[in-house]
Amino acid sequence: MTTRAWWLVVLNFVLPGSAQVLAGNRRLGRFGLRATLILITIAIIAGAIYLLWPTVVLTVFTNTIGLWAAAVVLAFYALTWLVLTVNTLGLINLVKAAPGARPLIAAFSAALMVVVCGTAGYGAFVATSASGFLSSVFVAGPSEPPVDGRYNILLLGGDAGADRDGLRPDSLSVVSIDATTGQATTISLPRNLEDVPFSAGSSLGALYPEGYGSIDGCDVSACMLNSIFTEAELKRPEYYPNATAEGSSPGIQATLEAAQGITGLTIQYFVLIDMQGFSDLIDALGGVDIDVQNRVPVHTDESFSEVLFWFEPGMQHMDGYHALWFARSRHGTSDYDRMQRQTQMQEALLAQASPANVLTKFQGVAAAGTRVVKTDVPQGMLGYFVNLAAKTKELPVQSVPLIPENGVDPEDPDYAAIQAMIAAALAPAPRATPAP
Incomplete structure (x- = not known):
């Protein structure tokens, strides 16, 4: 049971939703897996576009609409990962793990939850703050072309x-x-x-x-x-x-x-x-x-x-x-x-x-x-x-x-x-x- 607990905690971190598919509510797990795979796909596509056309990605993330969209997505994933992590803590059944391992598993799970959910939540906060900052400093107006390059x-x-x-x-x-x-x-x-x-x-x-x-x-x-x-x-x-x-x-x-x-x-x-x-x-x-x-x-x-x-x-x-x-x-x-x-x-x-x-x-x-x-x-x-x-x-x-x-x-x-x-x-x- 101790080994099982460690595996579920690690799987929930590496691929959120997989722990539920293997040992819990499969419907919740499939939802978490789909959400995770969609995010990975978006990240890969955005990375490829950035390598080829960096201005496109930077324009999206310096635009008010793009920043708010990013904030909503990050807030959604912060909440999703929080639910999945709490559910995983219920699946591992700490009382059946070795007594010496219980506080370690609980502390490790809590730390991962803070890191993952906190990072996504902070990202959402930065995106909304950036949107307000950019709107207050920069104007809405036509772009000027370069002159003589x-x-x-x-x-x-x-x-x-x-x-x-x-x-x-x-x-x-x-x-x-x-x-x-x-x-x-x-x-x-x-x-x-x-x-x-x-x-x-x-x-x-x-x-x-x-x-x-x-x-x-x-x-x-x-x-x-x-x-x-x-x-x-x-x-x-x-x-x-x-x-x-x-x-x-x-x-x-x-x-x-x-x-x-x-x-x-x-x-x-x-x-x-x-x-x-x-x-x-x-x-x-x-x-x-x-x-x-x-x-x-x-x-x-x-x-x-x-x-x-x-x-x-x-x-x-x-x-x-x-x-x-x-x-x-x-x-x-x-x-x-x-x-x-x-x-x-x-x-x-x-x-x-x-x-x-x-x-x-x-x-x-x-x-x-x-x-x-x-x-x-x-x-x-x-x-x-x-x-x-x-x-x-x-x-x-x-x-x-x-x-x-x-x-x-x-x-x-x-x-x-x-x-x-x-x-x-x-x-x-x-x-x-x-x-x-």
Whole structure:
């Protein structure tokens, strides 16, 4: 009877329903077997499709309907396996097993029940949470095709504070991604660029045809790149009447048009990250490892005046608070140093935010994400971008910083030269000529 008990417990785990077919209610067993075999078949088919067309599977599981369907299926199997396991415990008849084996069999059965049913139940919880998270962050809208084989995304680090009127982008960059290979290039835009041009057809560009503030000044205190957001948002929202309805805002749209004018690229989407909530996301992921190149101060407050302590050169594991200071610190450093550190932080997050890490800490990541991120990337494009991001992680991220060392003078920038520099960096590598 002891051997029989162990066999039934193992069979119930390996092939749920088989224990009932062999030694119990065969009708229940056949139901459990059919359900198990259907799940195995679905998993095999999904795995085969993922190997051949990964974007299809990823699109299904980043879609609200697909996630809810997955949640229902997982909840069904959690309940089914719970019923089968409890029924198996009745079939093994513990009182007839050897006395020393009884607690072992009972504990092993309970552990298997917790692992199997708990995993399915947690999967259902993650699926429903993911559906709510994705619906709250990503918009429903048409997909944009790649332009010249690339997707270009404006990345804004928002810096709202009590000492300033509204939000002003503290960091600006354009991430250009090869739509085939996933190769990413980060173009860091100095926030103090002047005489910024706008792309053709820009609403705010019609007001500043010679560049932002280049003739008679602008309508805010400083006529620089990061002031465009504030002017459009607070002074001229009527220039962008449809921005909010389209999941954006006047400030974001004006800044996007300026980024297009600077780079000469067509920018399909934007991502706005609230720097004040950025630390929550880092904490949710368990921190981030950064190779500090030079001493960087951590300040006592946001006046950036008094130094609390310094990050010393070398590998540092940072929580959200310290990662935010590392990216924003100003004391004894220039804006260009900050741009480099912010790019380094982005690359470190991309490298360390693995699917396993995100999944195991999903609840915290999702809670932080809804407070941190605003974007107009449509939910229907998530599967494609997740697949593309997997390729991006395997390649080194290229960088095009628009800094004085690269010949860029923020007070008198040559935008034609800037666009030529960017075009050269994004040009496909020449193919090797085959040997004769």
